[in-house]
Amino acid sequence: MNERNERKSPPRTSSSASPAVGRALDILVYLAGRPGLVQAATLARDLDVPRSSAYHILTVLADRGFVTYVPSEQAYGLGVASFEVGSAYLRHEPLERLARPILRTVASRLGQTVHLGILHGAETVYLLKERPPARAGDIDIALVTDVGVRLPAHLTANGRAILAHTSEAQLRALFSRPGDLTTRTGRGPRSLPELTGELARERERGWSQEVELVSQGFCSMGVAAFDHNERPVAAISTTWRRHHGRHDTEEVREALAQGAARLTAAVSGHTPTTAAGPVTRTEPTQ
Numbered sequence: 001m002n003e004r005n006e007r008k009s010p011p012r013t014s015s016s017a018s019p020a021v022g023r024a025l026d027i028l029v030y031l032a033g034r035p036g037l038v039q040a041a042t043l044a045r046d047l048d049v050p051r052s053s054a055y056h057i058l059t060v061l062a063d064r065g066f067v068t069y070v071p072s073e074q075a076y077g078l079g080v081a082s083f084e085v086g087s088a089y090l091r092h093e094p095l096e097r098l099a100r101p102i103l104r105t106v107a108s109r110l111g112q113t114v115h116l117g118i119l120h121g122a123e124t125v126y127l128l129k130e131r132p133p134a135r136a137g138d139i140d141i142a143l144v145t146d147v148g149v150r151l152p153a154h155l156t157a158n159g160r161a162i163l164a165h166t167s168e169a170q171l172r173a174l175f176s177r178p179g180d181l182t183t184r185t186g187r188g189p190r191s192l193p194e195l196t197g198e199l200a201r202e203r204e205r206g207w208s209q210e211v212e213l214v215s216q217g218f219c220s221m222g223v224a225a226f227d228h229n230e231r232p233v234a235a236i237s238t239t240w241r242r243h244h245g246r247h248d249t250e251e252v253r254e255a256l257a258q259g260a261a262r263l264t265a266a267v268s269g270h271t272p273t274t275a276a277g278p279v280t281r282t283e284p285t286q
Contacts, residue, residue: 023049024057028066028082037075037169068173077169080121095234096127098266103130106236106259111246113143114238114259117158117222119166122174123150124159127234143218143239151214154181154195155188157222158237160208164199165224165232165272171196188213207253208235217242221249223256225263230272236260 026047031038044054058076061067065081099116107114107130116128129147153159154175163171175181175192188210189195202208211219222237236259238252247255264271 020053020057023047023053024061027054027057027061028078031067031076031078032082034077035167035169037070037073037077039073039075043076068176070169070172070176077167077173079173083119083121083170083174095267099128099234099236099263100130102259102262102266103128103236106130106238106255107132109255110238110252112238112240114236114256115158116234116236117156117162118234119153119159119162119232120150122153122180124153124156124162125150126158143215152182152184155184155210155213156237157208157210157220157239158235159222160199160202160210161222161224161235161237162232163195164203164208165226166199168196171199184214185212185216187211207257209249211242221252221256223253223260225260225267226269226271228268228270230270233267233269234263236263 026049027043030043030047040054040058041051043049043058044051047054049057058067058069062069062076062079065079067076067082068079069076096116103114103116111132113132114130115126117124117126119125126147126149151159153163163174166174171192175195181189181191181195183190189198199208207221207223209219209221214220218239219242220237220239222235224232224235227233236256238256240246261271
């Protein structure tokens with residue numbers, strides 16, 4: 001996290017005709033720039049907001065899902081509604097337009113379907129699906145991961161690639177209720193500590209993979225793309241039959257990592273060092 005994001009000064013507009021609206025936006029921007037949960041007293045101090053006003057605004061934001069309160073730490077973080085607003089922005093055409101030729105290249109290289117996905121709350125939403133050029137003898141496989149489909153993010157390689165670079169505070173906000181960690185095939189993490197441990201290992205190696213967590217007989221791999229603050233904005237993933245893969249794991253990882261690096265560069269982003277494997281810093285090619 002950049003040092004300049006550690007403390008936010010309130011914008012001049014917070015003293016306008018609608019100070020409560022300005023302060024609410026200040027609070028959301030402030031929480032977005034913090035690496036973890038923040039207590040109300042700290043937030044009020046840093047933004048120079050009266051404590052009573054801060055508590056009132058936080059309560060309203062929490063009621064509407066824009067912030068979440070963690071009682072065990074008596075602190076606040078961004079809520080699911082904030083993720084939904086950010087995801088809605090990312091679903092606009094520019095991201096898809098930038099990603100489409102990149103996905104086309106990766107799909108052609110691997111000879112298998114490639115997706116672009118984003119996080120929408122605790123779900124993966126697929127924005128693009130690029131099939132490879134038809135080849136003699138190819139058998140088209142039916143996948144549940146079509147454009148617009150939503151799946152539990154903790155089960156998909158695409159979603160896990162993004163979640164792996166999400167703070168523990170945000171993970172607690174996304175998976176705070178019993179039953180949030182659902183299963184489709186009887187496999188997958190059953191508790192937040194288990195999920196957090198798996199994501200930490202995936203963050204360290206720079207890519208995520210699921211084996212029969214979404215569909216029996218299939219596995220997927222995903223690599224995240226990042227914005228200028230080194231935050232994950234989307235992921236590129238591919239799915240194939242578990243016992244009929246064209247390539248070994250390293251070849252798939254390399255193709256996805258190069259595609260994600262190109263997308264990161266296209267949105268003027270930066271890959272964090274924790275996600276940098278041997279090829280994730282590869283210069284983009286046109």
